[in-house]
Amino acid sequence: MNTPVVDGAVLRTEIRLFGREPGAIFWILLFPTLLLVILGSIPSFRQPDDSLGGLRLVDTYVPITVLLGMILGGLQGMPQVLTGYRERGILRRMSTTPVRPIALLTAHMAVFAGAALVSALLALLVGRLAFHVRLPKQPLGYAVALVPAVLVALALGSVVSALSRTTKIAGAVGSAVLFPMMFCAGLWVPVQAMPDLMARIVGYTPFGAAAQALNQAAGGDWPGWTHLAVLAVWTVLLTAGAARWFRWE
Amino acid sequence: MSVIEVSELRKSYGGRAVVDGVSFSVEEGEIFGVLGPNGAGKTTTVECVEGLRVPDAGRVRVTGLDPVADHEQVARVLGAQLQQSELQAKLTVREALELYASFYPHPADWRPLAERLGLTDRLTTRFGKLSGGQKQRLFIALALIGNPRVVVLDELTTGLDPRARRDTWQLIEDVRAGGVTVLLVTHFMEEAQRLCDRIAVIDKGRIAALDTPQGLIRRSAGATVISFTPSAPLDEHDLNALPEVASVAYKDGRVTLSGTDATVNAVITLLARHHITAHQLRVSDATLDDAFLDLTEAAA
Ligand SMILES: Nc1ncnc2c1ncn2[C@@H]1O[C@H](COP(=O)(O)OP(=O)(O)O)[C@@H](O)[C@H]1O
Ligand SMILES: [Mg+2]
Numbered sequence: 001m002n003t004p005v006v007d008g009a010v011l012r013t014e015i016r017l018f019g020r021e022p023g024a025i026f027w028i029l030l031f032p033t034l035l036l037v038i039l040g041s042i043p044s045f046r047q048p049d050d051s052l053g054g055l056r057l058v059d060t061y062v063p064i065t066v067l068l069g070m071i072l073g074g075l076q077g078m079p080q081v082l083t084g085y086r087e088r089g090i091l092r093r094m095s096t097t098p099v100r101p102i103a104l105l106t107a108h109m110a111v112f113a114g115a116a117l118v119s120a121l122l123a124l125l126v127g128r129l130a131f132h133v134r135l136p137k138q139p140l141g142y143a144v145a146l147v148p149a150v151l152v153a154l155a156l157g158s159v160v161s162a163l164s165r166t167t168k169i170a171g172a173v174g175s176a177v178l179f180p181m182m183f184c185a186g187l188w189v190p191v192q193a194m195p196d197l198m199a200r201i202v203g204y205t206p207f208g209a210a211a212q213a214l215n216q217a218a219g220g221d222w223p224g225w226t227h228l229a230v231l232a233v234w235t236v237l238l239t240a241g242a243a244r245w246f247r248w249e
Numbered sequence: 250m251s252v253i254e255v256s257e258l259r260k261s262y263g264g265r266a267v268v269d270g271v272s273f274s275v276e277e278g279e280i281f282g283v284l285g286p287n288g289a290g291k292t293t294t295v296e297c298v299e300g301l302r303v304p305d306a307g308r309v310r311v312t313g314l315d316p317v318a319d320h321e322q323v324a325r326v327l328g329a330q331l332q333q334s335e336l337q338a339k340l341t342v343r344e345a346l347e348l349y350a351s352f353y354p355h356p357a358d359w360r361p362l363a364e365r366l367g368l369t370d371r372l373t374t375r376f377g378k379l380s381g382g383q384k385q386r387l388f389i390a391l392a393l394i395g396n397p398r399v400v401v402l403d404e405l406t407t408g409l410d411p412r413a414r415r416d417t418w419q420l421i422e423d424v425r426a427g428g429v430t431v432l433l434v435t436h437f438m439e440e441a442q443r444l445c446d447r448i449a450v451i452d453k454g455r456i457a458a459l460d461t462p463q464g465l466i467r468r469s470a471g472a473t474v475i476s477f478t479p480s481a482p483l484d485e486h487d488l489n490a491l492p493e494v495a496s497v498a499y500k501d502g503r504v505t506l507s508g509t510d511a512t513v514n515a516v517i518t519l520l521a522r523h524h525i526t527a528h529q530l531r532v533s534d535a536t537l538d539d540a541f542l543d544l545t546e547a548a549a
Contacts, residue, residue, distance in 0.1 A: 009351040013337075013344060020339040089334035093388075096299055096329040097352040097395070098321050 006110075007103035014107040018115065024077045028115045032068035033122045036061055040131040052192050059134075060190035062127040063214035067149060067185045067207055069119030074153030075174040075181065078112045079160040083170040086161075092249050101248060112157070113150050120146060137220030145213035145223045148231035152206040155238035156181075162246040184208035191215065203227065206234040250313060252277050252399055252430040253298060258307035260293050268293050269454035270307075280421070280431040282445035284438075286545055290454040291434045292332050295401050298432060299329045311399060325354060328397035330388045332404050332434070338377030342368055342387055345376065346394060353395030362390045365420055367413065381408040389417060393424065400424065403434045418444055438537040452545045462537055469540035471495035471507030475516055477527035478503045483519075491515045507535065 018024060036058075039045050045057040052060060082105060085091050091101040127133035136142035160177065164170035182188075185207040191199050192215065202208030209230035213223035251274035260268040268290040275281040283291045296302045297309050300316030300323055309316055316323045336345050346363060350356035363369050366386040371379065379387065385408045392400050405421070406414040421444060425431055435441050441448055442462045450458045450465065458465055466472055483504065488497045492515050494508040506512060513532055520527055 007352075009348055013340065013348050016344070017337055017339050085337075089331070090336060092301065093331060093334040093336065093391075095301060096324060096327070096331070097349065098324045098354075099352045100321075 005100060005102045006106050007099050010099065010103045011107040011110060014104070014111045015114075018111045024073070024115075028069045028073040028077060028112075029119045029122065031072065032065040032119055033126045035068065036065040036123055036127060037130060040127075046131065052190075055192070057190070058127070058131045059218075060186070060192055060215075062123060062133045063211055063218060064186045064190060065123040065127075066120040066146070066214060067210055068182070068187065069123075070116040070150055070153035071178065071181050071185060071207060073112050073116050073119075074157040075160065075178045076171075078108065078154070078157035079164065079170040079174050080167050081108055082158070082161040083164050084167045086247065086249060087166055089249070095248070109154050109158075113154060116150050116153065117146070134218070136214075136218045138217040138222060141217035141222045142214060145210060145217055145228070145231075148228060148235060149207070149210035149214075152210070152231050152235045152238065155235050155242060156206065158242035158246070159238050162242045162244075181205070181207050185211050204230055206231060209234075251275060251310075252279075252312055253281070253432060254308070254310040255294070255298065256308045258294060258297060258309060259305045260290075260297065260302065261305055267454050268297070268304075271449075271451065271454070271456055272307075273449050273456065273459060275430055275432060277430055278425060278428050279446045280425050280433060280444050282441045282448040283432065283434045283451060284436065284441050284448050284541060285451035285457075286436070289451045291451055292403055294451065295403055295432060295434055296331075299327065299401055300324070301329075301331075325395070326398040328392040328395055328400040330392040330400070330402045330405065332407075334388065335384075336376040336387075338375065340376050341373050342376070342379070342383075343372040345387060346372075346390060349391045350394050355396050357394055357396045359390070359394060362393060365416075366390050367416070382410060382413060385409055386413065386417075389420075397429065399430045399432065401432045401434075405433060405435060406437065406440060414440075438541060442537045450541060450544050457544045465544070466535055466537055466540045469535060469543040471539060471543065472535050473509055473513060473532065474505065474507045474535055474539075475513055475530075475532050476503060476505040477530040479520070480526040480528060481523070483523070483525065487519060491519065507539075 039061050040058045048054050048056050085104060091104060094101040094104055124135060128135055156177070160173050161170055164173050184202045184205040191202060191208065191211050194202060203212055209227040213227035213231070216223045253275040255274065256272045258268055258271045259266065271294055283295065285291050293302060297304050298311060298316060300320045303317050311323045312326055314323050342363070346359035350359050363372065366389060368383065368386055368390065371383055376384070389402070389405070392402060406417055409417060418440065421431060433444060445462060447459065447461055448465060449456050458468070460468060485497065485499050488494070488499065488504065488506065491506070491508065491512050493511045494506055496507045498505040506516065
């Protein structure tokens, strides 16, 4: 008999515990939208720009802030929590019960994924209400790009956790990967404003591909298959790596 | 059928045998102690019983099942208190009890359990804010919450104050009275002597002795200790020549001998022959402590 890898009571517990982490709530749920509000308050960000195909900078920053919650949570929140669960013997204690310890990992991942999606919706909503950023013209395409983006963030966080023996190491590795990932998502230069070659290279990274897919869906197109394929390949590779390298104790 | 069967268990770390051919079996309703110095391999042994570690060789069965291959079935009937573990820092005591109760098909009611372990006024306290003793008591509660048939307790009362220790002993005796089989790792002699029906003394990964507490004391060389102050000097040579004597100490006019009942009789005869009176004569059984030191030294 095999107990499932997801357990309702464990999931409810992890949701409750997430509610007790003001730091995680701020960085994953609120900070991306706050950043959008700050940038949007700068007048020049609200001027249409010909080099951006008539878009305003604030328009280009909505997909970036949509991705930011996943990147921050996936690299700074989740790996430390998962590594801590292993380091402090919490997974081991659960191994002595009929529920498998993987249920604790999947529960925390689900909570993180939920928070990242809420964060994304919040950024879209505030962008629309405060700065008249159009909601995605191709909503289904947007969702189709968003889901693999969350999955790749989960996979990336899992690899960091699998490779880090201690919570401290997980924190350090997470930070080291954090900045390149935020760059690729376009936090410093939106991908639309990047030089061609750079945009092409960035397009092969998980969040560069995600940003471009979101931009296409926002503009009314279906996200390009190349971008979705890039996301899928990263997700599969990273998940395989995490599964291979993860240690239960 | 034995509830726990361990035969020829072996486990090495880095080429060093930590458990080196351990065998024992525990009957239903028995409290079985595992006693031994630090690093003897006690935790490794019981964690193989819990299915947390995979033996290199040997056979382990819990209610007839393999704790590794049939992990979930074993986990349903086995409650464990690990030597070292933690819970999520912000989980409250009550949430932990409810969560762990939800893992089992027929859990115990956590309220009376919390009450017996003195956790009732800590139910809303987060795990991270509990004292060491409170954490320990919570883990004892979690070991019992699934209404297990077998409980494995690794260093049951470490970190508990004397009062809580005694309450916990009573709790374990009550649990056993309900038919539960208990495997108990300890290094407290008093605990082993009070609770255990049988004890395996483990030293350097091997069983040095396996017997009832009384049996262990009796079989150790100096099971009986005789001490007295003779009214006139005794020849130390005569003392050493006594039958079955294990040790002799003659200091400041007081004689302390250890040996067996035969030694006691011989001392009385010796004194009578020399018309010597024994002042402040004391005859006492050696404690488990003495037996333990004796056994683990002998194996060294
Ligand atoms: N996972 C492990 N890796 C390496 N060495 C270990 C491991 N677990 C235990 N040991 C070693 O095995 C020996 C026995 O440990 P343990 O079973 O914990 O002893 P006890 O519980 O009797 O104090 C110790 O020397 C310990 O350092
Ligand atoms: Mg130990």
